[in-house]
Structure formats: structure tokens, C-alpha cells
Amino acid sequence: MTPGTASSPADVELRADAERHLRALAGESARLRDDQWTAIHALVAERRRALVVQRTGWGKSAVYFVATALRRSQGAGPTVIISPLLALMRNQIAAAERAGIRARTINSANTADWEQTYAGVAAGEVDVLLVSPERLNNPDFRDRVLPELAAGAGLVVVDEAHCVSDWGHDFRPDYRRIRTLLRDLPRGIPVLATTATANERVTRDVAEQLEIGDDSEALVLRGALDRDSLRLSVADLPDSTARWAWLAQHLDQLPGSGIIYTLTVAAATGTAAFLAERGYAVRSYSGQSDPEERQRAEDDLLANRVKAVVATSALGMGFDKPDLGFVVHLGAPQSPISYYQQVGRAGRGVDRAEVILLPGREDRDIWAYFTSMAFPAEETVRRTLEVLSEAGGPVSLPRLETQVDLGRSRLEQMLKVLDVDGAARRVRGGWTVTGEPWTYDSERYAEVTAAREREQQAMLDYISTDGCRMEFLRRQLDDPEAAPCGRCDRCTGRAWSTEVAAEQREVAAAHLSRPGIAVAPRKQWPTGMAALGVELSGNIPEHARAEEGRALGRLTDIGWGTALRRILAADAPDEPVSDQLFQGVVDVLAAWHWRERPAGVVAMPSLTRPRMITDLASRLARVGRLAPVGTLGYATPEGPGERRHNSAQRLASVRRALTVPDTVASALTEAGGPVLLVDDHTDTGWTLTVAARLLREAGAPAVLPLTLASRG
Template sequence: MDNPPGLSAAAVILGDMAETESMTVPLVDQATEILRRLVGNEEARFHDGQFEAVEALVAGGRRALVVQRTGWGKSAVYFVASLLLRARGAGPTLIVSPLLALMRDQVAAAERAGVRAAAINSANQLEWEEVQARLAADSVDVLLVSPERLNNPRFRDEQLPRLVQSSGLLVIDEAHCISDWGHDFRPDYRRIRDLIAQLPPSVPVLATTATANSRVVHDIEEQLGSAAGTGGGVLTIRGPLARESLRLGVLRLSGPKARLGWLLTHLEDLPGSGIIYSLTVSAAEDTARLLREAGHQVLAYTGRTDPADRELAEAALKENRVKALVATSALGMGFDKPDLGFVVHLGAPSSPVAYYQQVGRAGRGTPNADVLLLPGTEDRDIWEYFATASMPNEGTANAVLRELAAPGTVLSTAALETLVNLKRSPLELLLKVLSVDGAVRKVGGGWEGTGQPWTYDRDRYERIAKARVAEQNAMLDYENTGGCRMEFLARELDDPAAAPCGRCDTCAGAWYPDTVAAEATESAGASLQRAGVELEPRAMWPSGMSRLGVEVKGKIGPAEANSTGRALARLTDLGWGGRLREIFGRDSADGPLDPQTLQACVRVLAEWGWTERPVAVVSIPSRSRPQLVHSLARGLSEIGRLPYLGELAVPGGGPRNGPGGNSAFRLADVWDQFQVPDGGEAWLAENPGPVLLVDDLADSRWTLTVAGRALRRAGAASVLPFVLALKA
């Protein structure tokens, strides 16, 4: 549907109504006419609850919350309401949407419906000026923004106030992100409470989600606040959340080899195309590689995937050019493929609500879709890691506030890293939380303190932590339930319509085969036994190191830098990662490396492909696992017939802190702490060549960098780091 320039879609759609009578036509007839034009079906009717939501927004100027399953038609509500409001002279609708993939789908859906849509997010910065011009010309009906844009200084201070004053409707999509209790809480979403407070009283607000239990619903209702229109409080419209098209099942297999073998055996038997979810980036990449090597058309989709490649992968799945995307939760909310035929999980998400959100990608426009969970014994460890990694810390929060307390102080995130020992991602998360709480403010050049008092809400975070544990236990209950699986998920969402589905494996019996072909098991086992991942050397010193007494900056000079190294595996890998998680487990005792793992390390070295063979082995001293590191270094030297020069010396007592912390503090902690062993410098002068530098675990890589620098300065021609495990 092409609209004349400057003419809104609403005017086109309602153009066949006489101008003098259009406003006397009942609202339901106007809305139904728009709906039919939007979907291209003259027989279209609203689902239960859709028109009620439209009416509350358009006629009542109310605040409404719609909790309905994916595919129900929540976008139809805000598109129809937007066009009705535009026809009455209102400004464009402002939609806060959390994911780029979701935005792309929403913009495409709007354009198909004849709604003029635009987006402002981190991926389309070159289009911002064009979008601003279209807004000024009143040729945008719907504007989508990411929640992170709400705290961008220029957007927040220059553009957002004008948008707020001119908007005809505010829509908060995936509104469970507002709530601490939602399965995908985003700190930036909490800014929406302030955004709502800035709206003119006449502007209606709509929040939508498919995954909200009663606690989340109540939280969203409180944040929406009292309605500004004529209809009283927040109108909440909840429908049944179970989807009749989904056939759920849980298949327990003996381990990663069996799970991958099952996929190799049965992937092509699954209906249509779909998504294979894994819990970690490494698992997704390894699984995709294995399936491709076996001839299956699949692509990996993770947080490490380039944004342009993500878009291509989404298109390939939508167009059925691949059998599946092997994805992490990066492919979640908003991905819209109505005919998605299946969802398989290699490992369980940490809550039934998160699981429902992911499986809800399937069966939206088809009568049948298969959903199968293949749980893993490592699931709990992965849940615990991600849960603890995202929780703010009181001491670190207060340290950040102290650094930003002085009036006029503005510090970038990189500068704060040299003052507060916290890694970049959790530091950015903490700054978002403090910003939402009003204690800090993002400005040009970085962050500044506001001077507002701030208190760590210990009770709140303890409640959230307990809730997360309860969710994990509920996920285990889902795996083991003898009742209906869909009913279980619906009850977790406090759905009053929860009832047995008659289709899942507990209602109707197992619908999936449990056999694994012998050749598939062998292929999966060989893939999991594949050892060796690259260990990229550090190329740049952290900025601002002079604040910590370390006078380095810029690129690491070629005469001091390590070469690209190797690790046996990542801790999150499906294959050797399992064995490494045992070795580095919290309760594991130090001891010599077992022969099987040592032989795997030897294979990594044999396949390294270095241009010049090492002339010696040196190890990094370990306070926590001295036997492990010594046995690894000694074993490699003996099998490789390389001299073992011993451990690096630590005349100053070595690093004061343990592993962890951000790059700046970690570098300062290990700076100039290592020296070559006695006689090592003379030996290297007589035997020039590369040195194999051995350690147990690489995280920040600054220990390896500084140790390698000491060896290079002592005469090593190059340094080849080798570690058992990469942390991620």
C-alpha cells in the first residue's frame, strides 16, 4: 500500500469514509475497517480483547497492559490504535523495543501494513538524520527506539523531549523487561517509569508481553501508574497463554555425545525449519560446526555473531534456506517466523518462563510444531554462573559513586576501570542501575555523579536472588513432572486457563524417537574429543594505566608481545569443557594432570602448525594449583623432548590478588612480578628461539602478557602461550 507523500496511512485507510461522517462512525467499525485493510482480509475480525485494548487507548486515553501469547496479535492493537489516533490529529506512536531483530520485524510488519515506520537504534546511526527529517515532516506513524537510546545523552536531551511532547501513543513492547522479576530484566527499561511521567496527561500508554506471571503483571501495573484518561486505573487484558499447536517433550540422554548424536540422527526428521538453542556461545558454535560437517544446513547465531551476519542468518531461516539456526538466547524475543516448525534445546534455560518465551517462537502460524528439551547435567553450573555475574555489588557501587562524587568530574567507562576493579560488562550494567536510580548520569564524555543520595537495596537483591533459585528449581520440576508439560508452563505464568494439553509426551506418550545411530554417536564423540582453541594475545595496553602507577599505553610493542597461543578448550565447551569444569570446580583438589587430558594437550601442540618449534618450556607459578601446572609443563616437556627451564620467579611475592577483576587492575597486579628462572637468561642467549609458556587458566590474559614480556626482555625470540582452559 503506497501512501501519497505527507499523507498518513490512517488518512488513506479511512479515506473512503465521508469526511463529514468519519468521526460519527462507531469506533468499532472504524477499527475493524483499519484491521481489514492492514491484514488484507475483508472478513477479518478482532480476537477477544483486541478491540477492548484499542478502545481503551483511543477513546479513553488509558494505560493498558496486554498479556497474550505470541502470535495473538498484540502488534495489531498498537498499529490500529496508532492509525486511529493519527486520523484524529495525534502525533506518531513511540514504541520502546528491546532487540534489533525485533525492531527489524516490527518495521517490516508495519510497512507491509501500510504504516510508515522508522527506527532509531545503535545499528542505524547513519539513518538518524533522515528519521529526524521525516519526523519533522510528520511522515512517520510509528517510531521504534531501543531502551538504551533513552539514556544516550544527545537523544535524551535533544530529541526525546520533543518526541514525548508530540507522541500520540507510547508502547512498551516486551514489557516484562521492566520488572526485576521478569526473566529478561533490562535496567534501561526502568527508565520508562520516568518517561511515562513526562508524557502529557492525554497520551495513552500500552504495555505488551507474552511472558508475565502475576508478580510481573503487578509490577508493570505499578510502573504504568494511574491512567491519565477517563477510564480509571490500568486496564489489564490477560488471555490464555498455552499454544495448542505446540507438542512438548523432554528426552534425557546420557551426556553431550548422546545429545549431539540424537541431533545428527534425527534433525532432518523434525518438521520444517527451526531453532536449536544452547546455553553458551561455545556450545552453539561447536554444535553448528558438527552439524554442518555432517551435511546439515545450519548457521550459528550468538552474541559473537556479527550484526550483519545475524541479519543474514535470520533471513535464511525465514526463507527456509537453512534447516535451523543454532542459537543462544541472543535469538529470542520478537523473532517472527510464523511457520517455525520446531525448537530443540541442548540444555535447559534457567526458568520455565524463559523456556516458554523461547519455545513460543514455534507454531505461531502452523497447526503443529515440535518442542523438545534435551537437558544436560551441566545446566545448573551454567545457570549459577550467569545468575551471579549479573548481580550488583554494594562495595563496587559505592566505589563508583566515590570516584564520581566531586562536582565537575566526568569519567569514561574506560577511565573508571582504572579506578574500580570491575570488568567492563558488569561495570556498564552497574552504571545503568545507578543511572536508573538517579545516582549517576550519562553525559558527553562519560559519566558524572548527580549528588543524589543512593542506598544499596540489599533486601531487593536478596529477594531477586532467591526468586532466581526458585525459578531454577521450577525448571527442574518441569523436566521431571509427570503431569502435562504445557499446563505446567501455563501455571508458572499464573494462567487461570491452564489445563492439560493432550499433546505432550506426558499426556499422549513420547512422540520423539530415543534412538541414536551408532555412526552419529561416533561422529559426535570425535567432534567432542577435538581439542584446541586459539588464544589471542593482548594487542593494546588498557588506557589510563598511569593512574595505577604503570607507565604504558597504546599498542603492545612487537618486541614485548606474545604470539597467538592455544588452549585445550573453553570451560563452556561441550567436549573437553566438561572435563575442565571438573578440574577447575570449586571443590576440586589440586593434583597432577590425568594422562588422558595430558595426551589431548599434546595433540593440540602437534596440530599447532607453528613456523618454528619451541626450544624450551617455562611455566607460570600457581598458588591454587601448583601440582596441576607443574605436571602439565613437565609432561609437555618430556613428551615433546623440550628442556623445562622451570617456573618463572616471583621475587616480590607475586600478584597480591587472585584471578578476576578488570583489565587495568589485573595488569597492575601482575606488573613486573615475574622474572625468568635462574640461569634462564643465559640459556636463552645460547639457545635462541620460541618459548612455550604454560599456565592452567586464561581469563584476562594479563598474567600471560606480563610473563611473556619478561621472557621476551630476557631474550626469547617469541613466546607461545599454552593453557588448559579459557574461561569463556
């Protein structure tokens, strides 16, 4: 049979049933596309494995919902959909229910419902079960629930399948666990993988993984990626002030409601606050938002109660609003493929949608940070496996941190990769080694890093291209039908103006220059510190704790962050801060509502910026008429040593290094009140925590940390 044709009475009947289910899902006027029917036929009639690479809004979810209805009518078990984001799950459940398909979800936000959901599956009351990829490696779920679920599934769907491939722009180690799931599936259970953003290399990689545990070649259906509703453009503005002013000036000119993407959480919350002050109905959305806040933001945008949601990439794959009128990027993503995915949320059900990129000078700094989160060096990985091997049993992440110098999230990501590679395994109580041989694939890791760097350069090329922007993006995705769109700013010669009114710029500048963010005190010591020879555990007593502190700004801010990143760069000279930055710090002090005014100022010691910190402390003492208490010391010339990446190791190093000189202890007594503790930046917070404890023990009634920057 030729794919896409109905050459037998059974196929004719099957297509008629498929069309009927599609109308229930999408309305009476809906008709199956040829590739939709080809995929549905492969899944339902042939029980094949298929990969569908089609643009956002093409109808990939219709394929698996129609296939689900058909498979269920044949007596098959429920469809299991592996879906990456809660927002996407909510949209999928709503769509399924419109078609009479009973859908449930298992994710971190609904743990109380899991047992009831499992019972519903067992009773045949669930047609579709959506599972977050993180569940696949939860020991209880993986060992108790997943085998039975997979064995009884009627269809397995991998949504946003580019995440399976470490060549993809949004690779997730949890998604690699799908390879094990596919290998262990009983014969005859069809599998569908879908994505809107996969170039040829990612498509080939995902297709090869689909074939694991199956004898036949995966069916790959790849379509043209043009979206004739999108009007792409770039407005290259000189600085953050101009970009905020541009948004305030032009947001009400954009059609309908839409999304403003930012690269960092700080930029999302700050931009939303600024636009709200300018009278716009907006909400912020990030991975750090409470689930209830994210739900409200989605609901308000769906109902057009807000002009825009200001979001990080947490919303990138997880939102379905056909009438979304615009997507604006405040800062460029580090990949044209990622950019295409995010802008593809717009214009699905309208004739015209505006897509505008406002690149920033700080974008490359943010990209460099993300690049630094690549797979760790072989020495670190080998050390991790050695620690697990020597433990003789499960090791928790906090305990592992005491022996492996990686931050919590990066350590967990590494372990997930080792799990998929077969070298480690997550069990109840932590992680263990499997004893299986493992090779550090340095060549592949280097190639992936090089691919990321090429993507970053391609994003810069997109910004500066004098050719068609849509064609550029489609070529990045290896779309063979890529051609000039005739709609973008390059094709038409019509670009958004970069002129901003002086009044808007002044207001934006005033908002961006507002100084001061809270620095929360640490209240509990990390677990397992005894393994590092540090006898600190449990809660930090209130009498040994710092007060809530302040920082001038975050390094990720688009306001103060720009200047702070410059002066705190590794190659920046050690010199006093500028008058502008100093005035910002003074303004922070003026707005600080402390319980008791500080009486003195003490500086942190530093091997890299001693002049900057001591000068800042002495100037603050003069301006605030505070007692100059002096500078804390280091026990050895090496200080705390090289920078540590996680809480346990950082605490151990600073605990041994910091001292209170006798002169500082005497000056504390003379000051007779709370002291400001001045440092250049705070990262894990443990340096300030240990210093505050020492100062409290030396007689300070309270310690108020004050830093130029926070990395939070």
C-alpha cells in the same frame, strides 16, 4: 461502556475503521479479538495506559499498529515503540509496511541514518519510530531528541515489557529508564505495554510502573497462555555426545524449519559446525555474530533455506516466523518463563510444532555463572559512587575500571541501575553522581536472587515432572486457566526415543574431542593505567607481544568444557591432568601451524595449581623434546593477590607480581628459540600478556601461550 463493546455510533465507526486497518495488516479474513478491540478502544478513544499480557502469536503487534493508524488519522504524532532487539525491529518494520504504515528505527546498527530519521519525524513522514532501550540513556538522544519526540508522540509502546521489572526473567536496566519517560509524558498520550511472559508479580510491577505520571489505573488485559499447536517433550540424554548424536539422527524428522537454542555462544557455533558437517543446512546466531551474519541467518530461516538456526537467547524475543515447525533446546534455560517465551516462537501458523528439551549436566554450572552476575555488593557500589563524587566531572568506564574492581559489562549494568535510581547519570564523556541520596536495597536484591533460584529449581521440576508439561509452564506464569493439554509427552505417553545409533555417537564424539581454539594476543594496554601506578599505555610493541596462542577448549564448551570445568573448579585438587586431557593438549600442538617451532617450555607460577601446571609443562617438554626452561616467579609470596575482575586491575596486579628468575633467563638463552608459555586457563589475557613481555625482554624471540582452558 463495557470494555470490548461498541455502545455508541462513534465506537461503531471506530471499530469498523479498526477492522479495516487490521485486514490491511493481516489479510481479508482477519477479525479483531475482543481483547484486541478493548485495548485499541482504551488507547484511541480513552487515551489510557494499558498492559496486554498474551501468548506469542496472539496479535499484540496488531493492537499497536491498528492504534497507530487510527491515531494518525486523528492528526496525532507518530507512535514511538521501544523494542529490545534488532531482529524484532526488522520484523515489525516489515509488518508495518504491509499495512501502509511508514516505520523507521534508531539503533546501534544504523547510526548513519539517525539524522535523516529525525528529519523525517519532524516532517510528518514517519508513522512509527522504533527505538532500542539503550538509546533512552544515550546523552545526546535523551537530552536533545527524546523530550521533543515524547511530547509529540501519538502513542508510546513498550514491547517485551517484562524487561521493565527486575522480577522478570529478562530484566534490563535500560528498560527501567522507561519509568522516567512515562513520568515526563504530557497528559493524554496513550501508552501500551505488551509481553507474552509475565506472571502475576511481574504483571503487577509493570502495571504500577505504567501508572507513573498518570492519574488513572492502568488497564490490564491478560489472556490464557495455551498454544494448541505445541507438542512439548523432554529427551534426557546422558552426555553432550549423546545429545549431538540425537540431533544429527533426528533433525531431519522434525517438521519444517526451526530453531535450536543453546545456553552459550560456544555451544551455538560448535553445534552449528557439527550439524553442517553432518550435511544439514544450518546457521549459527548469537550476540557476538556480525550484524550481517545475523541478518543472513534470519533471512535464510524465514525463506526456509536452512533446516535450523542454532542460536543463543539473542534470538529469543527477536524472531517472527509463523510456520516455524520446531524448537529444540540444547540445555535448559534457567527459568520456565524464559523457556515458555522461546518455545512460543514455534507453531504460530501451523497445526503442529515439536518442542523438545535436551537438558545437560552442565546446565547448572552455566546458571551459577549467570547468577554470579547479580547486582554487586554494597561496598563495591559505594566505592563507585565515591570515585564519581571525588572526580568532580565525568568519568569514563575505562577510567572507572582502574578504581572499581568490576568487569566492563557488569560495571555498566550497575551504573545503569544507579542512573534509574537517581544516584548517577550518564553524560557526555562518562558518568557523574547526582548528589541525590541513595539506599542500597539489599532486601530487594536478595529477594530477586532468591526468586531466580526458585525459577532454576522450577526448571528442574519441569524436566522431571510426571504431569502435563504445558500446564506446568502455564502455572509458572500464573495462568488461571492452566489445565492438562492432552498433547505433551506426559499427557500422551509418547516420548521421543533417547536411543542413538553407534555411528552417530562416534561421529559426535570425534567432533566434540577436537582440541584447540585460538587465543588472540592483547595488542593494546588499557587506558588510565597511570592512576594505578603502572606506566603502560598505547599499543603493545610487536617485539614485546605474545604470538597467537592456543587453549585446549573453552570452559563454556559442551565438549572439552565439561572436563575442564571439573578440574579447574575452586574445590578441585591440584593434581596432574589425566592422560586424555594431556593427549588433547598434544593434539593441539600437532595441529598448531606456528611460524617457528618452539624450542623450550616455560610454566606460569600458581598459588592454587602449581603441581598441575609444572607437571603439564614438564610432560610437554619430554614429549616434544623441548628444553625445560623452568617456571616464572612471583615477587612476593602473595602473588598477584585475589582475583581481579577487569582488565585494568588485573594488569596492575600481575605487572607487580610476575618476575623472571635468573635460572629462567639463562635457560631461555640456552633454548635459543621460541618458547611455549603454559598455564591452566586464561581469562582477561593480561597474565599471559605480561609474562610474554617479560620473557621477550629476557631474550625469548617469540612466546606462544598454551593453556588448558579459555573463559572466552
